[in-house]
Amino acid sequence: MVAPDSTTGKSLPTDTALPLARIRTIMKSSLDTGQITNEVLFLMAKATEMFIQHVTKESITKVDKGNTLKYEHLAKFAQSRESLEFLLQIIPQKIKVKEFREILKKKDDQDSDDSD
Structure with a gap:
């Protein structure tokens, strides 16, 4: 799935396991956050997914x-x-x-x- 970026008009992939709307809400809850572009939102979602995968894989190797x-x-x-x-x-x-x-x-x- 692809969504247009609000700033550049280019299409961005939205195939993330985490809901982008929730991530945007969490990011907006921080007082220091300015405008959140679709690129930043997508990168945060992917980075969070990768972090969760890393912690999960490392934890399960210790089982x-x-x-x-x-x-x-x-x-x-x-x-x-x-x-x-x-x-x-x-x-x-x-x-x-x-x-x-x-x-x-x-x-x-x-x-x-x-x-x-």
């Missing part, structure tokens, strides 16, 4: 058993790469409620020791 990619694999991969540090808040490693309570208890114990 011990089977070919199923799980959330834990993505979180572990994001934790293992310094270049993916920006994903740590988006894909945090899951912890059990019991572990979380233990962390809170240790923090409370430290806070009470500090106040004494």
Whole structure:
């Protein structure tokens, strides 16, 4: 599928897996974004697709058993790469409620020791 570019009138391919309208909306939500041309929109969509494919392929190579990619694999991969540090808040490693309570208890114990 081909769509005309608003600035040059040339046709651009629109065969992306991600919806261009959503990407445009996300880009417009940034205060620093000016006019978003179709070329920029297409490049962002393709770059995002390639990034997702890269993270998926790299994560699945770390899987011990089977070919199923799980959330834990993505979180572990994001934790293992310094270049993916920006994903740590988006894909945090899951912890059990019991572990979380233990962390809170240790923090409370430290806070009470500090106040004494």
